[in-house]
Amino acid sequence: MARNASLSGFPELLPEERLVEQHVLDTLRRTFELHGFSSIETRAVETVGQLLRKGEIDKEVYALSRLQDDDGNTASAAKGDPNQLALHFDLTVPFARYVVENAGYLSFPFRRYQIQKVWRGERPQEGRYREFTQADIDVVADGVLPFRYDVELALVIAEALSALPLPAFKLRINNRKLAEGFYRGIGLTDTAGVLRSIDKLEKIGAGAVAGLLKSELDASDEQAEKALALASIRTEDTSFVEQVRALGVTDELMEEGLNELEQVIAAAVKSAPGSVVADLSIARGLDYYTGTVYETVLVGHEQLGSICSGGRYDALASKGNRKFPGVGLSIGVTRLVARILSQEFAKASRSVPTAVLVALADEDSWSEAQEVAGALRARGISTEVAAKADKFGKQIKYADKRGIPYVWFTDDDGAHQVKDIRSGEQVAADPGTWMPPAEDLKPAIVVA
Amino acid sequence: MARNASLSGFPELLPEERLVEQHVLDTLRRTFELHGFSSIETRAVETVGQLLRKGEIDKEVYALSRLQDDDGNTASAAKGDPNQLALHFDLTVPFARYVVENAGYLSFPFRRYQIQKVWRGERPQEGRYREFTQADIDVVADGVLPFRYDVELALVIAEALSALPLPAFKLRINNRKLAEGFYRGIGLTDTAGVLRSIDKLEKIGAGAVAGLLKSELDASDEQAEKALALASIRTEDTSFVEQVRALGVTDELMEEGLNELEQVIAAAVKSAPGSVVADLSIARGLDYYTGTVYETVLVGHEQLGSICSGGRYDALASKGNRKFPGVGLSIGVTRLVARILSQEFAKASRSVPTAVLVALADEDSWSEAQEVAGALRARGISTEVAAKADKFGKQIKYADKRGIPYVWFTDDDGAHQVKDIRSGEQVAADPGTWMPPAEDLKPAIVVA
Numbered sequence: 001m002a003r004n005a006s007l008s009g010f011p012e013l014l015p016e017e018r019l020v021e022q023h024v025l026d027t028l029r030r031t032f033e034l035h036g037f038s039s040i041e042t043r044a045v046e047t048v049g050q051l052l053r054k055g056e057i058d059k060e061v062y063a064l065s066r067l068q069d070d071d072g073n074t075a076s077a078a079k080g081d082p083n084q085l086a087l088h089f090d091l092t093v094p095f096a097r098y099v100v101e102n103a104g105y106l107s108f109p110f111r112r113y114q115i116q117k118v119w120r121g122e123r124p125q126e127g128r129y130r131e132f133t134q135a136d137i138d139v140v141a142d143g144v145l146p147f148r149y150d151v152e153l154a155l156v157i158a159e160a161l162s163a164l165p166l167p168a169f170k171l172r173i174n175n176r177k178l179a180e181g182f183y184r185g186i187g188l189t190d191t192a193g194v195l196r197s198i199d200k201l202e203k204i205g206a207g208a209v210a211g212l213l214k215s216e217l218d219a220s221d222e223q224a225e226k227a228l229a230l231a232s233i234r235t236e237d238t239s240f241v242e243q244v245r246a247l248g249v250t251d252e253l254m255e256e257g258l259n260e261l262e263q264v265i266a267a268a269v270k271s272a273p274g275s276v277v278a279d280l281s282i283a284r285g286l287d288y289y290t291g292t293v294y295e296t297v298l299v300g301h302e303q304l305g306s307i308c309s310g311g312r313y314d315a316l317a318s319k320g321n322r323k324f325p326g327v328g329l330s331i332g333v334t335r336l337v338a339r340i341l342s343q344e345f346a347k348a349s350r351s352v353p354t355a356v357l358v359a360l361a362d363e364d365s366w367s368e369a370q371e372v373a374g375a376l377r378a379r380g381i382s383t384e385v386a387a388k389a390d391k392f393g394k395q396i397k398y399a400d401k402r403g404i405p406y407v408w409f410t411d412d413d414g415a416h417q418v419k420d421i422r423s424g425e426q427v428a429a430d431p432g433t434w435m436p437p438a439e440d441l442k443p444a445i446v447v448a
Numbered sequence: 449m450a451r452n453a454s455l456s457g458f459p460e461l462l463p464e465e466r467l468v469e470q471h472v473l474d475t476l477r478r479t480f481e482l483h484g485f486s487s488i489e490t491r492a493v494e495t496v497g498q499l500l501r502k503g504e505i506d507k508e509v510y511a512l513s514r515l516q517d518d519d520g521n522t523a524s525a526a527k528g529d530p531n532q533l534a535l536h537f538d539l540t541v542p543f544a545r546y547v548v549e550n551a552g553y554l555s556f557p558f559r560r561y562q563i564q565k566v567w568r569g570e571r572p573q574e575g576r577y578r579e580f581t582q583a584d585i586d587v588v589a590d591g592v593l594p595f596r597y598d599v600e601l602a603l604v605i606a607e608a609l610s611a612l613p614l615p616a617f618k619l620r621i622n623n624r625k626l627a628e629g630f631y632r633g634i635g636l637t638d639t640a641g642v643l644r645s646i647d648k649l650e651k652i653g654a655g656a657v658a659g660l661l662k663s664e665l666d667a668s669d670e671q672a673e674k675a676l677a678l679a680s681i682r683t684e685d686t687s688f689v690e691q692v693r694a695l696g697v698t699d700e701l702m703e704e705g706l707n708e709l710e711q712v713i714a715a716a717v718k719s720a721p722g723s724v725v726a727d728l729s730i731a732r733g734l735d736y737y738t739g740t741v742y743e744t745v746l747v748g749h750e751q752l753g754s755i756c757s758g759g760r761y762d763a764l765a766s767k768g769n770r771k772f773p774g775v776g777l778s779i780g781v782t783r784l785v786a787r788i789l790s791q792e793f794a795k796a797s798r799s800v801p802t803a804v805l806v807a808l809a810d811e812d813s814w815s816e817a818q819e820v821a822g823a824l825r826a827r828g829i830s831t832e833v834a835a836k837a838d839k840f841g842k843q844i845k846y847a848d849k850r851g852i853p854y855v856w857f858t859d860d861d862g863a864h865q866v867k868d869i870r871s872g873e874q875v876a877a878d879p880g881t882w883m884p885p886a887e888d889l890k891p892a893i894v895v896a
Contacts, residue, residue, distance in 0.1 A: 011491075012491055013489070015486035015554075019487070033801040034831070035832065036800055036801055036802035036832035038466070039463070039467070040461065040463055041466065042460055044567070048515065062515070065510070067496065067532075067569075085455075102462060106463075107850050111800075117492060119492070121514040121515075146836050351486065352486050353481040353485070370603070377482045380482070382483070384484035387557065387594040
């Protein structure tokens with residue numbers, strides 16, 4: 001990613017960079033599967049009607065049209081056609097659609113992970129892409145989803161992030177019931193409007209947010225002050241409960257949110273001490289969340305924005321009277337990998353999977369060399385055979401350029417030798433038994 | 449895939465089906481990496497100019513436009529704009545573009561595999577999708593690519609297909625130089641035209657192809673007869689060479705093609721006996737191939753079409769005077785997985801990764817249960833913790849419904865027991881040392 005993408009916002013990796021990305025993806029997959037999440041993928045496209053189902057979307061969407069329609073004309077999107085196809089902009093909305101469509105085939109609560117690309121037609125800037133990979137986990141129930149999943153998902157995601165080659169992170173957690181109940185308790189009834197204003201806190205500052213609350217929502221000085229006081233609470237333990245109570249507001253919904261957030265924070269702090277914070281400023285904009293909300297920043301890289309966000313959504317999916325409430329989080333893989341690469345948090349020990357190059361003494365030995373290679377591969381050793389019987393020096397250079405650690409030689413009498421081209425050490429070896437040291441078997445991801 | 453896709457041509461899998469797909473993808477990745485291929489991915493979109501670079505495309509392309517352009521209007525594709533973005537329809541054209549753009553950062557010959565989705569706006573039918581996954585391997589050189597790679601790639605792909613839960617396959621190989629040289633040798637100079645007609649052989653039959661050759665290419669009866677005689681040659685060894693010579697045509701290019709095809713067939717037959725055939729009818733339509741061409745059918749499932757195709761392309765990528773010739777093959781993963789599922793060639797032993805469910809005796813024991821689960825996961829055992837302290841019967845039913853083989857119980861004294869819910873056997877167990885039998889650790893792919 002040192003190079004500029006040839007199409008702005010559509011990054012592409014070199015092979016040695018892709019190895020780091022694969023390491024991240026493999027680590028996430030392993031962690032999610034260890035916690036009993038099943039893999040699914042959804043199609044890349046949804047109908048615009050589906051994407052807009054929860055009201056206006058604040059994401060830029062790419063619509064699709066066939067380049068040549070059936071009459072041979074250039075096709076264009078029919079304005080406002082809900083059956084128009086478009087690329088998905090996240091994995092939550094498609095997942096909700098998948099759950100409703102396949103409810104008869106799934107066991108609820110349904111735990112799934114989903115690692116796929118998503119697309120947004122936004123103006124590209126650092127940390128923002130038009131094509132990027134998300135890694136999501138969600139649990140969805142048929143009817144009622146126990147609150148405990150809100151706690152569990154924080155633990156899973158903290159474990160997943162801890163397993164990646166990243167600096168420390170802060171998982172910032174809030175609860176919309178707490179915030180909405182509090183706003184109601186101080187007499188601000190347009191709670192969605194207050195959330196939208198509070199969401200701008202980090203961008204525009206407290207003074208400007210107070211202005212918005214007063215001008216757009218008719219808040220009094222005192223109301224604005226209280227709303228901002230709530231949003232200023234940040235604790236790395238459950239002491240936020242006392243701080244909220246000290247503001248002297250009573251509301252039933254607020255109490256429910258306080259209790260939920262207390263449970264999440266207590267368990268998460270125990271499991272990932274120092275990485276979790278109750279942050280009562282987190283609002284998550286226009287999203288569909290109804291309770292717990294999560295955001296995550298890398299310590300020292302806060303300007304990168306949230307690398308992992310999500311929350312509880314009780315009303316995203318339904319089928320007639322049936323409700324499918326869920327809770328989930330989404331990791332921004334591309335943003336993380338870009339940062340790992342640009343900051344050299346980790347790099348691959350070589351650019352190719354190959355551990356051994358089987359050299360050719362002459363052109364006629366290619367077929368025998370294939371047999372040596374086959375014997376090595378049978379034990380999981382990645383092996384290439386030279387394509388031409390060039391001078392040995394040239395064949396060794398081929399390996400050296402790629403970081404391939406071993407070159408295999410077979411002489412006219414069929415005697416085998418293997419050379420570690422880093423040390424120059426060369427020893428007799430049997431293709432049926434020789435193994436490289438474990439650290440040379442595969443490209444390693446070396447953490448800085 | 450037993451269910452109908454809710455959007456025609458865009459299949460989606462259930463979790464237990466996805467496990468079979470993951471097995472196929474993991475097997476391909478392992479095989480490709482064992483042979484020293486590096487993973488890359490390219491962006492999903494290319495400019496229409498790039499997609500059309502090699503002349504007219506016979507694939508239906510999906511163009512992209514932002515749903516709302518900057519003026520808030522519905523955007524539509526500007527007719528004929530070469531900078532219009534569109535979804536890629538294969539992985540070879542994007543790979544060629546990637547090689548040219550990154551030539552300064554790659555080591556040539558460059559071996560890569562690429563497993564990604566591609567999109568085609570075609571009319572969906574059995575075995576044809578609008579969104580599907582391809583798994584490609586290619587080797588590309590800077591300047592000259594030794595012919596031996598044409599041989600090697602046939603071996604790698606035969607090994608990859610053999611490792612999948614599939615019936616026998618036939619890798620059918622031909623060489624365009626052989627065919628073009630032969631046509632030239634009998635006086636048919638529009639060799640591309642002849643190839644296009646021969647390509648229709650399986651669909652319309654020999655009589656109709658002869659008619660086309662005569663009406664569209666002014667072939668004489670004798671020329672049409674000879675062209676069809678060549679296309680009728682099929683041998684499972686190198687005896688095709690004699691059969692071609694028996695047709696009495698001489699041409700230099702034909703000789704080159706004969707020699708190349710002989711080398712590929714000799715090595716491939718040795719490596720994968722019974723799975724390889726020299727088939728002189730293979731033409732590969734409008735594609736960009738210049739030498740070896742490959743196609744693959746599943747024996748007994750020929751109507752599925754080719755499941756793996758490719759060839760040598762000497763002129764797809766260039767940068768000024770620099771040429772990047774390549775050879776590669778593409779496996780149609782979605783088509784294969786759909787067939788594996790519909791014919792039940794293989795299925796997953798359970799639908800979830802989970803091996804153990806840790807049951808809850810009461811609500812207060814959730815935190816301790818998380819510790820048991822953590823100890824099990826540390827040894828690679830996929831573990832879930834019950835979300836609620838339901839009656840044990842209900843918790844066991846949760847496991848049973850999903851095929852989770854073991855349920856873990858902790859009594860008030862902290863004594864641990866694990867129950868195999870299939871046999872009912874229950875034994876004392878230590879969370880720090882207990883292991884399930886290897887066959888229960890992960891969902892297995894059971895081959896029929």
